[in-house]
Amino acid sequence: MIAGSISEAARILYRTQPAISSLIADLEKDLGVKLFVRQGARIHPNPEAHFLFDEADAILNRLETVKATMKSISELERGEIRVVSMPGPAAFFLPDLIARFVDGKANIHATLNSRTSRQVQRLIATQQFDVGLADFGFGVADDSRLIHHEHVKFYGLCAVLANDPLANKDVITATDLNDRPLAVADRSHPIHTHIQSAFDKVGAKTNFRFESQYFLSSFTYVERGLACAIVDPFSAQSYKLYSGDANQIVFRPFEPAVEINITIMSPAHRPLSNVAQASVALLTAEAVKLRDKWPGADHT
Numbered sequence: 001m002i003a004g005s006i007s008e009a010a011r012i013l014y015r016t017q018p019a020i021s022s023l024i025a026d027l028e029k030d031l032g033v034k035l036f037v038r039q040g041a042r043i044h045p046n047p048e049a050h051f052l053f054d055e056a057d058a059i060l061n062r063l064e065t066v067k068a069t070m071k072s073i074s075e076l077e078r079g080e081i082r083v084v085s086m087p088g089p090a091a092f093f094l095p096d097l098i099a100r101f102v103d104g105k106a107n108i109h110a111t112l113n114s115r116t117s118r119q120v121q122r123l124i125a126t127q128q129f130d131v132g133l134a135d136f137g138f139g140v141a142d143d144s145r146l147i148h149h150e151h152v153k154f155y156g157l158c159a160v161l162a163n164d165p166l167a168n169k170d171v172i173t174a175t176d177l178n179d180r181p182l183a184v185a186d187r188s189h190p191i192h193t194h195i196q197s198a199f200d201k202v203g204a205k206t207n208f209r210f211e212s213q214y215f216l217s218s219f220t221y222v223e224r225g226l227a228c229a230i231v232d233p234f235s236a237q238s239y240k241l242y243s244g245d246a247n248q249i250v251f252r253p254f255e256p257a258v259e260i261n262i263t264i265m266s267p268a269h270r271p272l273s274n275v276a277q278a279s280v281a282l283l284t285a286e287a288v289k290l291r292d293k294w295p296g297a298d299h300t
Helices: 006-013 017-031 047-074 087-091 093-102 117-125 190-202 215-223 233-246 274-293
Strands: 036-039 042-045 078-085 107-114 131-135 147-155 157-161 181-185 207-212 228-231 249-255 259-267
Touching (some): 006 017, 042 047, 078 087, 078 093, 078 117, 087 093, 087 215, 093 107, 093 233, 117 259, 131 274, 147 233, 147 274, 157 215, 157 233, 181 190, 181 215, 190 259, 207 215, 215 249, 228 233, 233 249, 259 274
Antiparallel strands (some): 036 042, 157 228
């Protein structure tokens, strides 16, 4: 159809003319339709041949499109990422990470939802999201066989104003904060109990003046000089991202150690796409990098 003659088709396909004629005859037999009419030395396509050519051409073009799409997927240029996270990292840390991941990849669609840590575990267990980031230790689905966990252990940081004398210390202790107003996570969060235990360990008095569901809320109280805060490294990093050069708060390791265990989750029994696998790997690497940036005082 493209070459206009059997001889030219044979040349293009590196076949003999009899082989091409045989192929055409076999195709006509399979279809039960006469495709070509021979007039002298040339053959001319019937209307049925034109119809078959158009249909075959469209199918081949779609196959090429599919091939190109699959190549884009394999090269992480196309796909979808569905992330659900506890509120703190979802505000600034994860959007910054996702933005860097999809930069230059216009055909990657990203969804980021914020839920409590308990809800994040349930959503991953029911396979509604590809990636989950949450505190570990709430016991809701910690041992679920439906979830694959990547655990990363952090240590709490003390947030103080840059002009506070404590900012000159390499490590801030519970004794330094004895009876000072503190902004902390509310009593439903495991870290609340860990902070209290750290103060009890050295006989220091706690003054939990401000309690919030989210660590990020604590920074307003710190910036206004109303309290110091004990927060997780994700929140510290988020503060640096959104405050830029205007940040008024510094972060120091806190002693005795306050452990913060987080988990990066994915569905255990549903294979992830290449893009989702790459996003899990990137999030894990960034979490480890953050842990190493603020490892805590005298900890390995």
